[in-house]
Amino acid sequence: xxTLGTLTETxxxxxxxAVSSVEVVGDCMKRIDAAxxxxxxxxxxxxxxxxxxARADGAIARDGMRGLLGVPIAHKDxxxxxxxxxxxxxxxxxxxxxxxxxxxxxxxRAAGAVMVGKTNMDEFAMGSTNETSHFGPVANPWDVGRVxxxxxxxxxxxxxxxxxxxxxxxxxxxxxxxxxAFCGISGLKPTYGRVSRFGMVAFASSLDQGGPMxxxxxxxxxxxxxMEGHDPRDSTSADAGPTPHxxxxxxxxxxxxxxxxxxLGDDVAGPLEEAVVSLRRLGHRCHDVSLPHTxxxxxxxxxxxxxxxxxxxxxxxxxxxxxxxxxxxxxxxLYRRSRSEGFGVEVKRRILTGTxxxxxxxxxxxxxxxxxxxxxxxxxxxxxFGQVDVLLTPATPTPAPALGALTGGADxxxxxxxxxxxxxxxxxxxxxxxxxxxxxxxxxxxxxxxGPYFAEDRLLALGEAYQRxxxxxxxxxxxxxxx
Amino acid sequence: xxxxxxxxxKLLRLSALSLEPHERxxxxxxxxxxxxxxxxxxxxxxxxxxxxxHPLDGTQPLRTDAVTESVDRDRxxxxxxxxxxxLYLVPRVVE
Numbered sequence: 001x002x003t004l005g006t007l008t009e010t011x012x013x014x015x016x017x018a019v020s021s022v023e024v025v026g027d028c029m030k031r032i033d034a035a036x037x038x039x040x041x042x043x044x045x046x047x048x049x050x051x052x053x054a055r056a057d058g059a060i061a062r063d064g065m066r067g068l069l070g071v072p073i074a075h076k077d078x079x080x081x082x083x084x085x086x087x088x089x090x091x092x093x094x095x096x097x098x099x100x101x102x103x104x105x106x107x108x109r110a111a112g113a114v115m116v117g118k119t120n121m122d123e124f125a126m127g128s129t130n131e132t133s134h135f136g137p138v139a140n141p142w143d144v145g146r147v148x149x150x151x152x153x154x155x156x157x158x159x160x161x162x163x164x165x166x167x168x169x170x171x172x173x174x175x176x177x178x179x180x181a182f183c184g185i186s187g188l189k190p191t192y193g194r195v196s197r198f199g200m201v202a203f204a205s206s207l208d209q210g211g212p213m214x215x216x217x218x219x220x221x222x223x224x225x226x227m228e229g230h231d232p233r234d235s236t237s238a239d240a241g242p243t244p245h246x247x248x249x250x251x252x253x254x255x256x257x258x259x260x261x262x263x264l265g266d267d268v269a270g271p272l273e274e275a276v277v278s279l280r281r282l283g284h285r286c287h288d289v290s291l292p293h294t295x296x297x298x299x300x301x302x303x304x305x306x307x308x309x310x311x312x313x314x315x316x317x318x319x320x321x322x323x324x325x326x327x328x329x330x331x332x333x334l335y336r337r338s339r340s341e342g343f344g345v346e347v348k349r350r351i352l353t354g355t356x357x358x359x360x361x362x363x364x365x366x367x368x369x370x371x372x373x374x375x376x377x378x379x380x381x382x383x384x385f386g387q388v389d390v391l392l393t394p395a396t397p398t399p400a401p402a403l404g405a406l407t408g409g410a411d412x413x414x415x416x417x418x419x420x421x422x423x424x425x426x427x428x429x430x431x432x433x434x435x436x437x438x439x440x441x442x443x444x445x446x447x448x449x450x451g452p453y454f455a456e457d458r459l460l461a462l463g464e465a466y467q468r469x470x471x472x473x474x475x476x477x478x479x480x481x482x483x
Numbered sequence: 484x485x486x487x488x489x490x491x492x493k494l495l496r497l498s499a500l501s502l503e504p505h506e507r508x509x510x511x512x513x514x515x516x517x518x519x520x521x522x523x524x525x526x527x528x529x530x531x532x533x534x535x536x537h538p539l540d541g542t543q544p545l546r547t548d549a550v551t552e553s554v555d556r557d558r559x560x561x562x563x564x565x566x567x568x569x570l571y572l573v574p575r576v577v578e
């Protein structure tokens with residue numbers, strides 16, 4: 001076997017001793033090296049990974065397989081990893097080495113997963129194309145002239161190219177779901193609080209949520225099991241118990257929110273309509289529903305996320321860690337130049353936007369109003385879930401755009417508007433799954449399933465059933481097969 | 484929507500950021516467009532709607548006031564750009 005296998009296949013092969021962890025991890029390393037042009041990784045941990053794999057092989061031989069023992073995994077470079085640098089794809093943190101593991105990293109490590117490296121991303125997770133990374137853009141394995149999406153673009157590209165069978169991501173306004181759609185892989189944004197934020201570099205604290213990324217919905221379930229759970233070190237962590245695994249899911253009422261389909265082009269609408277047919281064939285009923293405040297989600301998101309970002313990023317002062325300007329004239333000059341040299345232009349845009357919306361005279365008109373409209377957006381979902389069990393929407397308005405197409409012009413809001421289908425569930429804190437549902441001109445198209453709070457089991461079960469009916473998730477880019 | 488000309492100056496000061504003059508005019512244009520985008524939500528009638536700060540309307544739990552973490556100062560300060568004798572060094576602020 002090769003690492004093009006799924007996470008479940010890799011785990012099963014290790015359990016059956018059909019392959020060793022050293023072989024699987026070694027194979028990942030060869031593929032990562034052969035795919036350097038994708039720029040999916042910021043840091044590769046070859047020696048540490050091979051040493052961990054050898055220890056895992058010893059443990060499997062001695063005590064048998066457990067958890068994710070010996071399974072390779074890549075972490076988005078936003079998760080703190082003890083002893084391995086965590087850059088957040090920013091010059092600000094280029095040399096930052098965390099003295100502790102994020103809870104997600106610690107839990108996956110405890111389950112036996114072997115970290116092979118840290119994946120590239122948009123700087124501080126601020127971007128939808130992976131082009132804001134200090135380490136350069138990531139290429140989409142389906143077409144290297146196109147973006148992989150963002151901000152978890154490195155994780156998505158690494159999975160699509162078969163470099164790893166599992167990866168972590170984070171999602172503030174769509175950063176797991178949108179790159180999953182652009183790269184033809186599966187990604188889950190859990191309910192806000194399901195996965196600990198401890199040790200995840202903060203962007204927008206009321207929205208940030210870590211989650212699993214993999215090739216299939218079944219793999220996401222396996223990975224989530226080893227990421228989730230209450231964490232006393234994160235005060236927003238939910239004490240919801242483990243995600244259940246109901247053996248049989250009943251026929252569901254699937255809501256199709258009309259606001260999400262109104263402006264959809266044929267290239268994405270076609271595969272989505274076929275997905276509706278597949279769900280009906282599986283015995284589910286599809287209904288038209290309305291989420292009337294959808295059009296205001298992008299404006300609200302860019303107020304809330306930017307305000308929280310401007311606060312969170314005020315910690316970077318050039319004193320305790322991070323980039324420090326040379327020969328500062330005084331303390332103010334040290335702060336100002338360290339931050340101006342350390343942050344890229346998109347991060348500065350968001351800090352300034354957030355500072356504006358939080359400043360005296362504008363606070364209530366912007367931040368206060370955004371928080372109130374946020375409640376109305378959430379209420380739309382609560383009302384819809386009074387009628388249906390789950391919502392089916394497109395994950396993105398288009399397939400992956402060309403490099404520079406969204407970021408090369410003079411209007412930054414062109415990129416922001418791409419988040420139109422993913423930010424509403426983020427604002428409401430709801431779980432949402434993104435899985436492949438077809439192709440448009442050779443590029444993957446993704447669908448999104450949004451569920452009520454803590455209904456991850458329902459979303460994953462529906463995703464698993466859909467992936468038993470279809471094979472979109474098994475398609476791989478031709479270039480990846482040649483690696 | 485165009486923001487007042489001096490607003491970028493003020494925001495830069497509040498954010499402890501600086502920009503080159505050519506960046507400043509580009510950024511002013513960007514902010515005008517971003518504020519134009521977010522202003523769309525002003526048309527929503529939110530009279531009587533409570534602000535939503537936590538998506539699940541959660542509140543911050545309080546833990547027992549007990550020491551749970553220990554800090555290895557030397558290890559933490561390995562990330563400090565300039566530290567000596569356990570202290571972070573900054574330009575002189577008191578003459």
